[in-house]
Amino acid sequence: MGYPVGAGLGIGLAFGVVARAVADASGYRPGEGGALVRLADWAGHPEAWRTGPMLLALATAVLLIRSVRLPRLGPAGPLLAVALASGLGLASGLPPARLPAAELAALTALVVLGPYRDRWALLALLGAGALGLVPPSVPAALVACSALRTLAGYVPELRTLPASAALTLWATAAATALL
DSSP, X not given: OOHHHHHHHHHHHHHHHXXXXXXXXXXXXXXXXXXXXXXXXXXXXXXXXXXXXXXXXXXXHHHHHHHHTOGGGTTHHHHHHHHHHHHHHHHTTOXXXXXXXXXXXXXHHHHHHSOGXXXXXXXXXXXXXXXXXXXXXXXXXXXXXXXXXXXXXXXXXXXXXXHHHHXXXXXXXXXXXXX
């Protein structure tokens, strides 16, 4: 498999991970369809989003972004951000829950494929999520942030591709995200 096809599959799958994560974070379950259709459905129904879980997901994302920008924390930064966000969620009354199998699978894949700095946090969430110890918005935000950062890793390389390879990449990404 050539780079454009492999990268296109990776981008399409990242959209799928983000679509599942925003549904878990908001509590709104979009209808059937591919990732892009589900994201559009989700974005079109903000009145159905649950405020508490969405605020916790947003706070988790902000803490993760801040932790990455503090290099002295190293790989412990995302782990501390996730622990703090989980504590905030539990203190605010959001119940912990076992994560669905699809999200556990996404966490497992991101442990291997995602950004190195997130791996300890992902491993901790994998265990805590399997046991039902964290509010679902926290791992949803971490999964979405990791998928988006993985996706962003492709962007610099896209500028150097010939037009035919870029077209193949985006066609594969769109086909994967629409499945």
